[in-house]
Amino acid sequence: MVEFEHVINTRRSIRQYQDRDVSDDDIMKILKAGMQAPGSRLGAEPWEFIVVRDKKTLDELAEIKPRVKTAPVAIVLVANIERAFYKAHWQQDMSAACENMLLEAVNLGLGGLWNGVAPTEETMDEVAKLFDLDNVNLVPFSVVTIGYPADGWENKFMDKFDEARIHYERY
Numbered sequence: 001m002v003e004f005e006h007v008i009n010t011r012r013s014i015r016q017y018q019d020r021d022v023s024d025d026d027i028m029k030i031l032k033a034g035m036q037a038p039g040s041r042l043g044a045e046p047w048e049f050i051v052v053r054d055k056k057t058l059d060e061l062a063e064i065k066p067r068v069k070t071a072p073v074a075i076v077l078v079a080n081i082e083r084a085f086y087k088a089h090w091q092q093d094m095s096a097a098c099e100n101m102l103l104e105a106v107n108l109g110l111g112g113l114w115n116g117v118a119p120t121e122e123t124m125d126e127v128a129k130l131f132d133l134d135n136v137n138l139v140p141f142s143v144v145t146i147g148y149p150a151d152g153w154e155n156k157f158m159d160k161f162d163e164a165r166i167h168y169e170r171y
């Protein structure tokens with residue numbers, strides 16, 4: 001476990017991974033982190049997760065989201081809209097879970113990437129088809145790839161702070 005600020009500051013989008021497996025234990029920790037996220041209504045969070053390790057499925061997914069290519073594991077975040085209380089907030093709920101997962105990956109010495117799916121209809125349809133999400137209430141949101149970063153793709157600090165964006169009391 002590393003210091004919280006270090007995790008926040010060094011998380012980077014990792015788009016290439018080593019040919020090395022990620023343990024089930026670590027994947028479970030990442031899933032648990034996702035489900036600890038804030039949601040627009042406690043107990044009515046829409047998130048569900050499909051853990052994908054099968055190489056053939058990963059290759060098929062990479063045809064839709066190319067950065068999946070070298071990942072040993074991908075987690076498809078699916079919103080179960082039927083369960084959501086504030087249905088219009090489903091993308092915010094899913095985003096919160098997604099970011100928690102990426103941060104936990106860094107905490108575990110891994111790297112991750114938010115591969116966007118929603119709101120691009122075409123990509124959503126392709127992912128839904130691949131995973132047989134044939135219920136209108138099951139909507140793919142993103143794909144989180146996880147793995148040990150390849151050489152040159154390590155998590156590292158990048159200064160994104162911009163004081164000019166901060167306003168006090170009024171814009």
Ligand SMILES: Cc1cc2nc3c(=O)[nH]c(=O)nc-3n(C[C@H](O)[C@H](O)[C@H](O)COP(=O)(O)O)c2cc1C
Nearest residue numbers: 011012013014015065067113114115116117158160
């Ligand atoms: C909603 C969303 C969708 C994203 N989709 C993709 C994607 O499809 N492919 C990709 O390579 N990166 C994707 N990213 C990652 C961003 O490109 C990345 O966060 C940004 O370049 C900043 O880099 P950093 O994550 O290293 O700070 C996405 C990020 C967000 C928040």
